[in-house]
Amino acid sequence: MAHTFDTIAIAHTGFKEKFGIPRQPGLAPAARGQLEILPPYDQPEAFDGLEQCSHLWLQFVFHRASSDQWRPRVRPPRLGGQKSLGVFATRAPVRPNPIGLSVVRYEGLHRREGKLWLDVSGVDLLDGTPILDIKPYVPYVDALTAAENRVASAPPTQLPIRFTPASVQACADYHTDTGIDLHALIAQVLAQDPRPRYQAPDPERRYGMRLYDRDVHWHYRQAASEQDTTWEIEVVDLVVPKDSR
Amino acid sequence: MAHTFDTIAIAHTGFKEKFGIPRQPGLAPAARGQLEILPPYDQPEAFDGLEQCSHLWLQFVFHRASSDQWRPRVRPPRLGGQKSLGVFATRAPVRPNPIGLSVVRYEGLHRREGKLWLDVSGVDLLDGTPILDIKPYVPYVDALTAAENRVASAPPTQLPIRFTPASVQACADYHTDTGIDLHALIAQVLAQDPRPRYQAPDPERRYGMRLYDRDVHWHYRQAASEQDTTWEIEVVDLVVPKDSR
Numbered sequence: 033m034a035h036t037f038d039t040i041a042i043a044h045t046g047f048k049e050k051f052g053i054p055r056q057p058g059l060a061p062a063a064r065g066q067l068e069i070l071p072p073y074d075q076p077e078a079f080d081g082l083e084q085c086s087h088l089w090l091q092f093v094f095h096r097a098s099s100d101q102w103r104p105r106v107r108p109p110r111l112g113g114q115k116s117l118g119v120f121a122t123r124a125p126v127r128p129n130p131i132g133l134s135v136v137r138y139e140g141l142h143r144r145e146g147k148l149w150l151d152v153s154g155v156d157l158l159d160g161t162p163i164l165d166i167k168p169y170v171p172y173v174d175a176l177t178a179a180e181n182r183v184a185s186a187p188p189t190q191l192p193i194r195f196t197p198a199s200v201q202a203c204a205d206y207h208t209d210t211g212i213d214l215h216a217l218i219a220q221v222l223a224q225d226p227r228p229r230y231q232a233p234d235p236e237r238r239y240g241m242r243l244y245d246r247d248v249h250w251h252y253r254q255a256a257s258e259q260d261t262t263w264e265i266e267v268v269d270l271v272v273p274k275d276s277r
Numbered sequence: 278m279a280h281t282f283d284t285i286a287i288a289h290t291g292f293k294e295k296f297g298i299p300r301q302p303g304l305a306p307a308a309r310g311q312l313e314i315l316p317p318y319d320q321p322e323a324f325d326g327l328e329q330c331s332h333l334w335l336q337f338v339f340h341r342a343s344s345d346q347w348r349p350r351v352r353p354p355r356l357g358g359q360k361s362l363g364v365f366a367t368r369a370p371v372r373p374n375p376i377g378l379s380v381v382r383y384e385g386l387h388r389r390e391g392k393l394w395l396d397v398s399g400v401d402l403l404d405g406t407p408i409l410d411i412k413p414y415v416p417y418v419d420a421l422t423a424a425e426n427r428v429a430s431a432p433p434t435q436l437p438i439r440f441t442p443a444s445v446q447a448c449a450d451y452h453t454d455t456g457i458d459l460h461a462l463i464a465q466v467l468a469q470d471p472r473p474r475y476q477a478p479d480p481e482r483r484y485g486m487r488l489y490d491r492d493v494h495w496h497y498r499q500a501a502s503e504q505d506t507t508w509e510i511e512v513v514d515l516v517v518p519k520d521s522r
Contacts, residue, residue, distance in 0.1 A: 037374040039278040056418040078349035081366030084427040104323035120411045121326030129282040166365045173301040175420045182329040
């Protein structure tokens, strides 16, 4: 039996490509999003009371995942990409119905340029994500403190992040121009280590990801103070992408 | 933009009508459900790992709610049916996209009569509800202990429930015949007080709701020990519905 739903909003975020997006919401509190509420849903009274909620649920479409490609087993990046699990035991985007679920922080509702916008933070959504529903987070129902998940029991460990003086200056300039705190966002996003876990970091290689309209470049360094092989990330520079020049 | 999704499972529950269903999941832990996983999704390996999770999310269709009837403001029963809120500040079933979200407890996966069944408890789903997705509950992401919701900050107060000797016996007989603990389910469901809050209880009136294949009858009594007007429920009897005789 098929069910058809309408896009009620479009998420605008700094995540322009899948690579590097935090694998769960809330891991990067600096990741802001603006939900453009589409007509006929763009009535402020439809959101009346949401300002009394610190958090809300977004049910959305993984619009760049093809559900035709779903497989019963997937290899979550969280498990190093080597161990497989049933698709319904994961939050993987490639699944029979590509409907995502993310809890984000409510940051406000306002009208701008004739449109209604709902501001959120802690997003893990690709720019352009279609939103199907917005619901209040209800702590006494949703916050199950006794729940257990032995597959994903704790947040991933975070890498230490350093910035070169050039990249600090580039972030400061970007903040002046746009009001966007790219320094905090880069630090929080890269601390999750976007690299596929089965790949050993190559200190010679320059990595990059797009955030807003900048390419962020970084490399991996072995942390000097440790006997074990531990890694840190150094952010090298922000670059205006070639395709936008 | 329209998005079409496929039913991956059908929920079988004791809730045969909307009246009386707990207004959130988890309020009635005795409410069991069996999800009949539909082909081609009925592959046990697609669920491998879910047994390591105590709870799971169900994304489902409010199949008896008409989204054509959505209004920007709704009057949640929780607020006595008198105060209105924006539809997106509530979990009301009549909403632009009638997609529900419930967290339930994982109780097991098994094959029976050639079908794959996922057992859950704490359900608040109408019998026959189409399921769109099943996801693991991830406590470090989903259990926001610092979240606030000042519209619905605590579970509703529960009414005391008494059973007549006849109803106790009927529940015991039903348990012997079916293995279903109707006594616990009735106590937990009626403690939520299914009556619309704007209606004062009428002690003369006999109320009824269907649970599985029985009609549960009860009435309201003023609790004797209190000076204030407080109410309790007395379960009078279980009756085989006329339409099934």
